[in-house]
Amino acid sequence: MVEATDDEGGAGSDGADYGVTVESQSDYEPQTDAFDDLLASEPADPENIDHEQRGQQRIAPPWRKIDTLPRPLVECGCGDCPERYDPLADTDTVTDAFSDLMDRSTMAADECPNPRPMTVERAATAYYVYEVATHDRDDRTSKVEKTAKQHGRYLDGERELLTEHYDDPSTALLSFRPRPIGDAPDPEHRDSGDNYGPTVESQSVQHSDGKRRWRYPTTVDYQLHQPIRKVYEKLYQQLRDFSWSYVWVVSGTDSAATPHLHWLIYVDDPDDELTAGYFEPAVDAFVEHCQFARHEDHSVGDDTDSDAVVVHTEPPKYDDVDDEQLIENLHYNDKEGFELNTRALAYLLHQRPYWVFRRIREGQQSLGDEQTQIDLQAAAVRWASVTDGIASSQDFPS
Incomplete structure (x- = not known):
């Protein structure tokens, strides 16, 4: 089974966001709390977080090749560049359309002799500024628009999978969570290639020397992806007697925008x-091959909120569909029945980081809220990362 990645989107059906086939259907974000209580647990994040301190961490390590970062996430590091080289110069993230920003030919990434990645806080602002600029131009496609197209395709694909390929499907939802904080290196090694940043002084994250450090978010994301092949190999071994397919999605935690994977x-x-035991070897493989993962954050069982595995032999469906939509779908399907999507996939697709832009535009979130800032940080981390944010097995219909 070969993996098909799909992080940047492309042509395809806008799909049905509520798990039903509609000829003309909005592609906006689904609203679901089906798995919120079950998966809201974030065992790898610290309990008490200083968000201001977190925001001052660089989004990527200093040794990251600058040309592998989006230009708007790179700032002057020499201190002598003209202000106009700053990607956020002369911008107002609340009132302006920023359309001219996309045409800037000169930024710090191009001219500064010592460019550096932005802080997480500034990168979140840059993401929003440039998403507005892209979204408000007819000749460009924004990240949230690409996400919406992918969204419809994945929902369509799941319905085809459940109706045409599997007679009696079960689902398993695996959750992989690396820790965003680690032991502080010796001071003389802070700039020598370590993966850590500002010192954290918090009882919930103290080590024996009282100091632990936030890891660079893109480094956490990179480490999150390292075990994927090993996890797949264990799944292949454990499920060799079954027909199976998969989708995985990377998103940021609500508490610290930490990249994690469902x-x-x-x-x-x-x-x-199927029981959770079928998937325990895959969970073990993730923990063993992810530098920042710990077994205590990946329990396998049926009763705890922090379970790494949730199995449904009768997958719950996302059935939040109003009567008008039901009538429209019955008409479109010649009064034949139609397949609802699973709540699990609705949850995964709902978690994708770029949806925050749509929520802000539609008034569901405010730029001044702390949670919105965390969500924008998660979107910036996804933008800055070189890894895929969503993928599926090659046999998953699309």
Whole structure:
């Protein structure tokens, strides 16, 4: 089974956001709390977070090749560049359209002799500024627009999978969470290639020397992706007697915008054989091969909020569909039945970081709210990362 990545989107159906096939359907973000209580636990994040301190961490390490970062996330590091080289110069993230920013030919990434990645806080602002600039131009496609197109395609693909390929599917949802904080290196090694940043002085994250450090978010994201092949190999071994497919999605935690990964697996399971135990080797493989993961953050069981594995032999469906939409869908499908999407996939797609822009535009979130700032940081981390944010098995319909 070969993996097909799909992080930047492309042509395809806008799809049905509520799990039903509609000829003309909005592509906006789904609203679901189906798995919020179950998966809201963030065991790898510290309990008490100084968000101001977190925001001052660089979004990427200083040794990251500047040309691998989006130009708007790079700032002057020499201190002598003209202000106009700053990607955020002369911008107002609340009132302006920023359309001219996309045409800037000169930025710090181009001219500064010592450019550096922005802080997480500034990168979040830059993401929003440039997303506005892209979204408000007819000749460009914004990240949230690409996300919406992917969204419809994945929902369409799941419905096809459940109706045409699997007779009696079960699902397993695996959750992988690296820790965003680690032991502080010796002071003389702070600039020698370590993965850590500002010192954290908090009881919830203290080490024996009283100091632990925030890791660079893109480094956390990179480490999150390192075990994917090993996880797949364990899944292949454990599920060799079944037909199965998968989708995985990377998102940021609500508490610290920490990259984490949810892996949704569909298994043709007519005898309801699947248990969490089938997937424990895959969870172990992730913890063993992710530098920042710990076993205590990845319990495997049926009763705890922090479970790394949740199995449904009868996957709950996302059925929040009003009567008008039901009538429209029955008409479109010649009064035949239609398949609802699973709540699990609705949850995964809802978590994608770029949706924050749509929520702000539609008034569901405010730029002044702390949670909105965290969500914008998660979007900036995704933009700055070189990894994929969503992928599926090659046999997943699309």
